[in-house]
Amino acid sequence: MSFPKQRLRRLRQNENIRRLVRETHLSVDDLIMPLFVRPGKGIKQPIPSMPGNYQMSVDILTEEVKELEAIGIPGIILFGIPEVKDELGSDAYSDAGIIQKAITAIKKEARDILVLTDVCMCEYTSHGHCGFLKADEHTGHFEIDNDKTLELLAKEAVSHANAGADIIAPSDMMDGRIGTIREALDREGFRQIPIMAYSAKYASGFYGPFREAAESTPEMGDRSSYQMDSHNAVEALREVSLDIEEGADIVMVKPALAYLDIIRNLKENFNYPIAAYNVSGEFSIVKAAAEKGWIDEKRVALEILTAIKRAGADIILTYWAKDAARWLKE
Template identity: 55%
Template sequence: MELTDRPRRLRTDGVRSLVRETSLSAADLIAPVFVDATATERVPIDSMPGHERVPVDEAADRVSEICETGVEAVILFGIPESKDATGSRAYAEDGVTQRAIREITAETDAYVIGDVCLCEYTDHGHCGVLETGAADDPTLTVRNDETLELLARTAVAQAEAGVDMVAPSSMTDGMVAAIREALDGAGFEDVPIMSYAAKYESAFYGPFRDAADGAPAFGDRRHYQMDPANRREALREATLDAEEGADVLMVKPALPYLDVVGDLRREFNRPIAAYNVSGEYAMLHAAAEKGWLDLEAVALESLQSIKRAGADLIITYFAEDVAERL
């Protein structure tokens, strides 16, 4: 038999990289940073090896370390000094995230994204204003429309502090429209919105909740985050956010939802982001510690798969390590 089509011809050294279909660079990556108003020194996050909570006065130094690897953008998560029922420290002028934004933008050239949510700031750990009822009732859920005003205030507070982009993550209906209106009304028409358009009620968030001290005090988030079984619903969510003015559409988590990343890439002519979440990061570390996987290789392969599925931007805890290799 005479073979006329031999794909292996293009797999030899020299040509292999020339015909590579998917490229990944440090400029595609966004590194999460946890800033802790209660900390006086860096605190390692046990469930996320290599990551720490940093005090506000070390936030700029931490971001400078990230930028030295070639990563150009960070997303900030704050741990406040106190919490209450409405998460008021999220939108306070002197809130932890606002203080960190001022420090980082004054001392670095990093592109700074602010996560806009209330779960890290509420004493109940949910992403907004709770329905009236018993404080420990597991059936309670977040009151959607009352939460919109607080999200808008948080976004404006971050913009006033100098943030480059805001990223609402609460899966509140109408959040993009409310934030866009508030930003424009405050004179921040040029601040873009990266919406967590398809955020699933996932089991892969555990380590993040340890890192950001944002776990619900009771119940769960199934009444406002998406059902992991749903794919078509993601298009509905993303369409609403795009119509409301989202500049970037995000899928979270990434690896279990690559089909959704691909769907959004095909349907929308705007940047698509994917969040390679803490559980995805932690499980690869755990397997590597057992000697079952090569951590550097599987981290790179994971991020390449997310990019191949259609993501333009990837939020990942592997950002620094992979950027240095790239």
């Protein structure tokens, strides 16, 4: 059937009709809020490149989490800035580490919100890389020791679980880390704790503001030798397949906006929950344009989040989570 019998505009003529036939529904239930925690007390330090986001001490962070819980946000993910960094990133797996302290405090005050923890070494190592660095015996250049790093990641995951984390989210992109972490969690009695794997995490230019927020910029080189090449799509299917085989419960694409095709590919190929990380650069670009009056932040942000959901994401990690929860209620 074609025009004039078929007129698609009939179903667009007012908001109530548009609501009835809307295909994609963005909800507060889809959202996870990333938060940054640092040592100290009474600290709420603005992150210049991410307006509205802060490095917070544990006491301030706990109040923020209570507010997020009150507006219906189902979960948060924590990133820590330790007081001291070293080559082994020892604060990452210390029972007295900044993330461990934050989890304990949150669980006393906000019992109904999920606490996810980023499991990686970059925030805790003195060199800023995501694992244990060793010198290549032939060239003398430093490279990540994948298998040594697995041991440290497993210790970090178990430490987070001991502190009360609800979901473990490894973001390091080492080969075999999901299986190693799953075995360690199971061995220590944490069989019930899910793993949200950063499975298709790309070496991206969109991470700049996050690295300021988490103080995790590499001192030398970059992360291209372990994060995915932005040109590759089939490789993402291989990464996800391996993570699922090793025990991942949720798989993630990061970044989200420039990789909507990857989200869709995963949704079509795997019957698994798909998370997508709407990363700092995607957030900051919109913030900067909105501050100049070039775009409407609310409209554009909700359009982006809806696009990520439409592509196939079940869970969206986004710095707009708090704002979006309020906008969606309006």
